[in-house]
Amino acid sequence: MTPRKDLLDIASLSDAEIAFVLDNAVPFKDLFKRSVKKVPTLKGQTMLTLFYEPSTRTRSSFEVAASRLSADVTHFDIESSSVVKGESILDTVETLEAMRVDYIVVRHKQAGTPNLIAKNTRASVINAGDGWHAHPTQALLDAFTLREIHKNLSGCRALIVGDIQHSRVARSTSLIFRRLGMEVAYLAPGSMMPREVPQEIPQFGNWNDAFEWKPDVIYLLRVQGERLDEPLIPSAAEYHRNYGLTNERVEVLRERGLHLMHPGPVNRGVEITDAGMNYEKCLINQQVENGIAVRMSVLYWLRPGAVE
Missing domain, CATH: 3.40.50.1370 (Aspartate/ornithine carbamoyltransferase)
Known part of the structure; x- marks a missing residue:
């Protein structure tokens, strides 16, 4: 299956891509039964969570998923960042781009924001919920x-x-x-x-x-x-x-x-x-529980910088 750069909605996925993510979540869930639940798939890569809205399940699920794939995990704290001083989304993305993060997981109240970010970074962008639009x-x-x-x-x-x-x-x-x-x-x-x-x-x-x-x-x-x-x-x-x-x-x-x-x-x-x-x-x-396995499968599938 050809990797994608971003996951922004369901509508843009082919049936084969949906099947690929679901099928590959099965062996990732099998890892949960082991004493050591980590694999080195994303070792040396960094995932950043960028949540402009509150979240418990989705954010922690992504963080656990990335950790089990051996990625480094960073949370961008909106409340203590320059966003509260008026920094624009694109300025924030430019800063993150300079940090060379590989995956950005975005939640925002405005529909379309993950798409905007995806167009302005080489990192793989995953939509974790944008307004009424998609999850x-x-x-x-x-x-x-x-x-x-x-x-x-x-x-x-x-x-x-x-x-x-x-x-x-x-x-x-x-x-x-x-x-x-x-x-x-x-x-x-x-x-x-x-x-x-x-x-x-x-x-x-x-x-x-x-x-x-x-x-x-x-x-x-x-x-x-x-x-x-x-x-x-x-x-x-x-x-x-x-x-x-x-x-x-x-x-x-x-x-x-x-x-x-x-x-x-x-x-x-x-x-x-x-x-x-x-x-x-x-x-x-x-x-x-399945959210972790599915998000591991998504992170495994996406490729930062991939041309779509």
Whole structure:
């Protein structure tokens, strides 16, 4: 498989490239069972995390992934950098370019920022989430997780529930699911449903209709409160009552044997209850573990300075 320089979204990947990343994540995950979990693949190379938005899972996942590939890992602290003095993104990138880092993992509230950075550095740029636009490694780890459960994803049905309009995860994950032959449906209040939805994606306004569609997996989304200028729901309690995974709905999942996913972080009592978190077919922790393997596979595949 010809290496790419950057990973910016799912849409630009070929089916073969998606398969390559997912297939190569398998042996990387096998490393986790060993007493020594490191390989020298990226020894002598440096990965830098450049996060303009808060992150726990994604940033730490990338850092662990790079460390297990023997790369040096550096975090660019935005709050204590010249960014707070007004330094532009391109000036920051020019500084990083002079430091000869090999990989830059970027998260930014503005869609398209990772693309801008990628055009101005020889380092491989990985989009760790840009605005409402894309979160490609989340989509890849979601697909990898479901492949462990359903060996053949063709025809498997995923119901994505929540704030779809403002979710980069929903956009990336729904796309990769459909690329892998899955069927996808949305469940959301009207204020959180995108105005333009692909024709092949059914839209539901309540759980009863959504359950009638007979999904195999429920994928919950967090309400993106930090991205909203004004609330789109009357209250968290009303959202939970109408669209959250209540204890009663957990029992429906249990009766039907449905799997449960969530990209994290979760808002307990809003989109999910404690019973949902403890549900035996909840895949959230498996998603976290698989995120490391998938990101190792991505770092292994990308090549700084590669011509695309």
